[in-house]
Amino acid sequence: MRPLRISIRGLRSYREPCDIDFTGKTLIAIVGDTGAGKSSILEALTYALYNATTWDDREVKLLIADGMQTMSVELDFQADGKRWRIHRASSRTNYPPSVHKLTCLEDRTVVIDGEEQVKRAVERLVGMNRRAFLSAVILPQGRFQTLLQDSPGDRTRILKGIFRLTELEDVRKAADELNARVEPVLEGLKGHRQALLADPQAEALAQRSAHQQLEKRDEALREVRKRVVDNQRVGAEVKAKVTRWNELAGRVPDADLGAARQLKALIPVSVDIQQAVAQGLVAKADLEGREKLLRKELQKAAAAGASYEQLNAGALALAEVQRGLTEVERSREGLKAEKRALTADKEVLEREANDLNQLKRVSDGKSQAAQAAEEAFSNHHELVSQAKERLSVARMTVSQAKATQERLIGLGNGILKLEEVVMTAQKAALGAEEELERASRQLSLLQRDHAAAHASADLKPGDKCPICARSLPTGFKPLEVPGLEDAQNQQSKAENEAKEARNRSAAVQASLSQARQQLDELKQAVEKAQIEAENSRRALSKFVPDANLDRPEAVVLRPLAEKDDQLKSAADKAKQEAKQTQTEYDKRRGAFDGQEKALKARLAHVPEEEHRIAALFDQSRKGLKTLPAFLKRPKELTAASLEPLTDDLNKRLHQVRQERDSLDRVIDQIRSADSQLNRLRERLRDEVEMPKLRMQTLLSTLLARVNDCQHELKDDAAPSLAEGSSVDELVIYADQLERAAKHVVDTLNKAGRALESEVCADAVAVGELLEKHGFANQEELEQALKVVAETLGEVNHKLKQAEEQIPIAATLDTAIERGTEIGRSLDELVRLLADGQFVGFVIERRQRALLAVASETLGSMTGNRYGFSADFQVVDRLTGQPRSPRTLSGGETFLASLALALALVEIATRAGGRLDALFLDEGFGSLDASALDEALSALERRASAGRLVAVISHVKAVAERIETVLEVTSGPRGSQAAWRDPTERAAMVEEELEVGLLG
Numbered sequence: 001m002r003p004l005r006i007s008i009r010g011l012r013s014y015r016e017p018c019d020i021d022f023t024g025k026t027l028i029a030i031v032g033d034t035g036a037g038k039s040s041i042l043e044a045l046t047y048a049l050y051n052a053t054t055w056d057d058r059e060v061k062l063l064i065a066d067g068m069q070t071m072s073v074e075l076d077f078q079a080d081g082k083r084w085r086i087h088r089a090s091s092r093t094n095y096p097p098s099v100h101k102l103t104c105l106e107d108r109t110v111v112i113d114g115e116e117q118v119k120r121a122v123e124r125l126v127g128m129n130r131r132a133f134l135s136a137v138i139l140p141q142g143r144f145q146t147l148l149q150d151s152p153g154d155r156t157r158i159l160k161g162i163f164r165l166t167e168l169e170d171v172r173k174a175a176d177e178l179n180a181r182v183e184p185v186l187e188g189l190k191g192h193r194q195a196l197l198a199d200p201q202a203e204a205l206a207q208r209s210a211h212q213q214l215e216k217r218d219e220a221l222r223e224v225r226k227r228v229v230d231n232q233r234v235g236a237e238v239k240a241k242v243t244r245w246n247e248l249a250g251r252v253p254d255a256d257l258g259a260a261r262q263l264k265a266l267i268p269v270s271v272d273i274q275q276a277v278a279q280g281l282v283a284k285a286d287l288e289g290r291e292k293l294l295r296k297e298l299q300k301a302a303a304a305g306a307s308y309e310q311l312n313a314g315a316l317a318l319a320e321v322q323r324g325l326t327e328v329e330r331s332r333e334g335l336k337a338e339k340r341a342l343t344a345d346k347e348v349l350e351r352e353a354n355d356l357n358q359l360k361r362v363s364d365g366k367s368q369a370a371q372a373a374e375e376a377f378s379n380h381h382e383l384v385s386q387a388k389e390r391l392s393v394a395r396m397t398v399s400q401a402k403a404t405q406e407r408l409i410g411l412g413n414g415i416l417k418l419e420e421v422v423m424t425a426q427k428a429a430l431g432a433e434e435e436l437e438r439a440s441r442q443l444s445l446l447q448r449d450h451a452a453a454h455a456s457a458d459l460k461p462g463d464k465c466p467i468c469a470r471s472l473p474t475g476f477k478p479l480e481v482p483g484l485e486d487a488q489n490q491q492s493k494a495e496n497e498a499k500e501a502r503n504r505s506a507a508v509q510a511s512l513s514q515a516r517q518q519l520d521e522l523k524q525a526v527e528k529a530q531i532e533a534e535n536s537r538r539a540l541s542k543f544v545p546d547a548n549l550d551r552p553e554a555v556v557l558r559p560l561a562e563k564d565d566q567l568k569s570a571a572d573k574a575k576q577e578a579k580q581t582q583t584e585y586d587k588r589r590g591a592f593d594g595q596e597k598a599l600k601a602r603l604a605h606v607p608e609e610e611h612r613i614a615a616l617f618d619q620s621r622k623g624l625k626t627l628p629a630f631l632k633r634p635k636e637l638t639a640a641s642l643e644p645l646t647d648d649l650n651k652r653l654h655q656v657r658q659e660r661d662s663l664d665r666v667i668d669q670i671r672s673a674d675s676q677l678n679r680l681r682e683r684l685r686d687e688v689e690m691p692k693l694r695m696q697t698l699l700s701t702l703l704a705r706v707n708d709c710q711h712e713l714k715d716d717a718a719p720s721l722a723e724g725s726s727v728d729e730l731v732i733y734a735d736q737l738e739r740a741a742k743h744v745v746d747t748l749n750k751a752g753r754a755l756e757s758e759v760c761a762d763a764v765a766v767g768e769l770l771e772k773h774g775f776a777n778q779e780e781l782e783q784a785l786k787v788v789a790e791t792l793g794e795v796n797h798k799l800k801q802a803e804e805q806i807p808i809a810a811t812l813d814t815a816i817e818r819g820t821e822i823g824r825s826l827d828e829l830v831r832l833l834a835d836g837q838f839v840g841f842v843i844e845r846r847q848r849a850l851l852a853v854a855s856e857t858l859g860s861m862t863g864n865r866y867g868f869s870a871d872f873q874v875v876d877r878l879t880g881q882p883r884s885p886r887t888l889s890g891g892e893t894f895l896a897s898l899a900l901a902l903a904l905v906e907i908a909t910r911a912g913g914r915l916d917a918l919f920l921d922e923g924f925g926s927l928d929a930s931a932l933d934e935a936l937s938a939l940e941r942r943a944s945a946g947r948l949v950a951v952i953s954h955v956k957a958v959a960e961r962i963e964t965v966l967e968v969t970s971g972p973r974g975s976q977a978a979w980r981d982p983t984e985r986a987a988m989v990e991e992e993l994e995v996g997l998l999g
Contacts, residue, residue: 015974
C-alpha cells in the first residue's frame with residue numbers, strides 16, 4: 001500500500017480543508033511546531049483506512065475538531081496494482097449520517113459502500129489489519145516499539161497479517177466450517193438411506209406378482225356385486241316411484257272442499273257494503289263545497305294584508321316593540337343612579353391612594369434598614385468562615401511539616417543500612433566474576449589443546465569434515481576430550497552465578513539510588529512544608545492576632561463569634577419589622593387594587609350601557625315598520641302610545657281566527673267521511689274479496705296436485721280456472737276438479753302394486769346367485785371385496801414405495817460415498833493448516849528471516865554492537881548476552897524498532913508483497929549523532945528503492961539531511977500543510993531558534 005494523496009477537513013486541528021499530495025515522493029520530513037498537527041496526518045491515514053485511531057479502534061469521534069460537527073478524510077492510494085480512493089466522514093451526532101465508500105479509480109464501476117464492507121476490502125487490499133498496520137507501516141509517537149515489546153502470541157498475530165498468512169487461516173476456517181456443514185448433511189443422508197428398503201428392486205418384483213393375482217379375484221367378485229347392486233337399484237327405483245305415487249295421491253284431499261257454498265254466502269254481504277259506500281260519497285261532496293267557500297273568504301283577507309299569519313306576526317312584533325320600549329325607559333333610570341354612585345366611590349378611592357403612598361414610604365425605609373443590617377451580618381459571617389478556614393489550614397500545614405520531618409529522619413537511617421548491603425553485594429559480584437574468568441580460561445585451554453575433538457563434537461557419519469572437506473566414513477565417532485564436559489559445566493555454573501550476582505548488585509544499587517532520590521525529594525518537601533506552615537500562620541494572624549493553635553477552635557474564634565451573634569440578632573429584628581410593615585402595605589394595596597379595578601370596570605360599562613339603550617330604542621323604532629300597513633302609527637314612540645294599535649290588531653286577529661276555526665271543522669268532517677268510506681272499502685275487501693281469493697287459491701292448489709298426478713301417469717292435464725270467473729262459475733269448476741282428483745288417486749294405487757310384484761321376483765334370483773358364490777348375504781360379499789381392496793392397497797403402496805426408492809437409494813449411496821471422501825479430505829486440510837503444522841512452520845521460517853534481516857540492519861546502525869536473538873531479545877555482541885527489549889534505553893529501543901520495521905518491508909518484498917510506505921513519528925531525539933546518521937542512511941536506502949518514507953521529527957539534523965520537507969503550520973483557522981522548496985527549507989533550518997519548527 002502506498003498513499004498518493006490525502007484530503008483532511010474537520011479532523012483535530014485541521015478545521016479547514018487541507019490537501020497533501022505524496023505522488024512521486026520517497027524520503028520526506030514532516031516538521032512543524034508542537035501541536036501544529038503533524039501527528040494528526042497519521043491519525044487521518046489510520047481513520048481513512050480502518051475507521052479507527054492509532055490508540056483505539058472505536059472512538060473515532062474524538063478526532064473531530066473542537067467546534068466542528070463533522071470530519072471528512074479522502075485518501076487516494078495504490079494497492080494490488082490499482083489506484084483506489086476511500087472516503088470516510090463522521091459526525092458527533094447521527095446527522096449527517098456517516099460515509100464509508102471505496103472506489104477503484106481505474107474502474108469506476110467497482111464501488112463498495114458500508115462501514116464493515118469497506119473495512120474488509122481495505123484489509124484485503126493492504127494485506128493487514130489495523131494492529132499490523134500500526135506495527136509495520138505507521139509507527140505512531142510513543143508506540144513505535146509495539147512489535148518489539150509485544151508478547152509472543154500478539155507478535156505472531158501481527159506477523160501473520162503482515163506475511164498474509166491470515167489467508168491460510170481463512171482457508172483453514174473455511175474448510176472447518178465447510179466440514180461442519182458437510183458432516184450433518186452426510187449424517188442426514190445416512191439416516192435417510194437407513195429409512196429406505198434394503199433392496200428396493202427385489203421388493204418391487206415380489207409386489208407386482210401379488211398385485212396380478214389380487215386383481216383377478218377382485219374382478220370376479222365385482223361381477224357378482226354388480227348383479228346384486230342392479231337388483232337393489234331397480235328395487236330402490238320401484239320403491240321410490242311407488243313412494244312418490246303414494247305421496248302424490250296423499251296430497252290430493254278425498255273430501256268435498258265446499259268452495260261453492262262459501263262463495264254463495266258472499267253475495268248478500270257484497271250488495272249491502274256497496275250501497276253504504278254510495279251514500280258516503282254524496283255527504284263528502286257537500287262538505288267539500290263548504291270548504292271551498294271558506295277558503296275563498298280567507299284568501300280575500302290575505303290579499304288585503306289581513307291574513308291570519310300577517311295579523312299574528314304583527315301582534316308578535318308589536319308586543320316585542322312594547323317590551324323593548326319598556327326596557328329602554330327602565331334602563332335610563334338605572335343608568336342615572338349608577339352615575340351618581342360612581343362619583344361618590346371615586347372620591348373614596350382617591351383618599352385611600354394618598355394613605356397608601358404614605359405607608360409605602362415607611363415600608364421602604366424599614367426594608368433599607370433591614371438590608372443594611374443583613375449585609376453587615378453577612379460580611380462579618382464571611383470573615384468568621386475565612387478565619388475558620390485559615391485556622392484549619394494552619395493546623396494542617398504545621399502537622400504535615402512535622403510528619404515530613406519525621407519521614408526524612410527515618411529514610412536517612414534506612415539509606416545508611418542500604419549502603420552496607422550494596423558494598424556486600426558488590427564484593428560478591430566481584431568474586432563471582434573472578435570465578436567465571438577462571439572457569440572460562442580453563443575451558444579455553446581444553447578446547448585449544450583438543451581442537452580436533454572440539455571440531456568433530458557435533459559431526460556424524462556422512463557429514464563434511466571441517467578440515468579436509470571429505471565425507472566422514474561409516475562408524476565415525478567424535479573424539480572424546482577428558483575433563484571437557486566438567487569444564488563446560490563449571491564454566492556454565494560460574495556464568496549463572498556471576499549473572500545472578502550482577503543482577504543482585506544492580507538491584508541493590510537501583511534501590512539505593514531510588515532511596516537517595518527519595519531523600520532529596522523529602523528534603524525539598526520538608527522545606528516546602530515549613531514555608532507553607534509559616535505562610536498559613538501569617539494568613540491566620542490577619543483575622544486572629546497571636547492565635548494559639550493548640551487551643552480549641554471555639555476559644556480561638558470566640559471574639560469573632562460573639563460579634564457575629566450580635567449582628568445576627570440586629571439583622572433579624574430589622575427584617576421582622578420590615579416584613580410586618582410590608583405585609584400591612586400589601587394587604588391594603590391588594591384591597592385598593594381590587595376596588596380600583598371594579599370602579600374602572602363600572603366606568604367602562606357606562607358608555608356600553610348608553611350604547612345598548614340607544615340600540616334597543618332604534619330596534620324598537622325599526623320594529624314598527626314590520627306592522628300591517630292599515631295600522632296607524634303614533635307620533636310619540638312610547639310604550640303607552642302603542643296601546644290603541646294593540647287593541648285594533650287583536651280585534652282583527654280574533655275575527656280571522658274564527659273563520660280559520662270554521663274551515664278547520666269542515667276539513668275535519670271531510671276527513672271523517674273519508675275515514676268511513678275507507679272502513680266500508682276494507683269490509684268489502686275483508687268480507688268478500690279475501691274469502692273469494694282464498695277459495696281461488698285453494699282451487700289452484702288442488703289443480704296443481706291433480707296435474708302432478710296426471711303428469712306422473714302421462715295423462716293430459718286438467719283445465720285451468722278462467723280469469724274473472726264469477727262465484728257460480730267457481731262452484732261448477734270446483735265440482736269438476738274434485739271428480740278428476742278421485743280418479744287419479746285410484747289409478748296411482750293400482751300401478752304401484754303391480755311394480756312391487758315384479759321387484760320381489762328379481763330379488764329371489766339374486767339370493768340364489770350369492771349362494772352359488774358362497775355368500776349368505778351381501779354383507780359377506782362386501783367384506784370379501786373390502787379385504788381384497790385393502791390387500792391391493794397395501795401391495796400398491798409397497799410397490800410404489802419400492803419403485804420410488806430405487807433411484808433415491810442409488811443417488812443416496814453415491815452421495816454418501818462422495819461425502820465421506822470429502823469429509824476425510826477436509827479433516828486432513830484443517831489438520832495440516834493448524835498453527836502447529838504448515839502455518840507454524842511458515843511463521844517460524846519467516847520470523848527467522850525477519851530477525852536475520854533486522855539483526856543486520858540493527859548492527860549497521862549501532863556499529864555492529866547489537867543484534868536480535870531468536871526470541872526477539874536484543875543481543876549485546878560485546879558480551880554475547882541477550883537483553884529484554886524493555887531494558888533498552890530510549891535511543892536503543894527506537895533503533896531496534898526501526899530495524900524491525902525496515903526488516904518487515906524487506907521480508908514482505910521477498911514474499912511477493914509490497915510495503916511501499918513507512919511513517920515514523922518522533923524518536924530521533926533520543927539518538928546520538930552517529931546513530932542518527934546510520935538510521936537516516938537506512939531510511940534513505942529504503943526510499944531509494946521507490947518506497948515512501950515519512951519522518952516526523954523536531955531534530956534539526958533530520959531536516960538538514962532530508963531534502964523533501966512538508967511544513968505543518970497552525971493558525972486561527974486551524975492547521976495547514978505545504979511542501980517547501982530547497983530555499984525555504986534552508987531558511988527553516990537556519991531560523992530554528994526563532995521559528996521553533998525543529999526545537
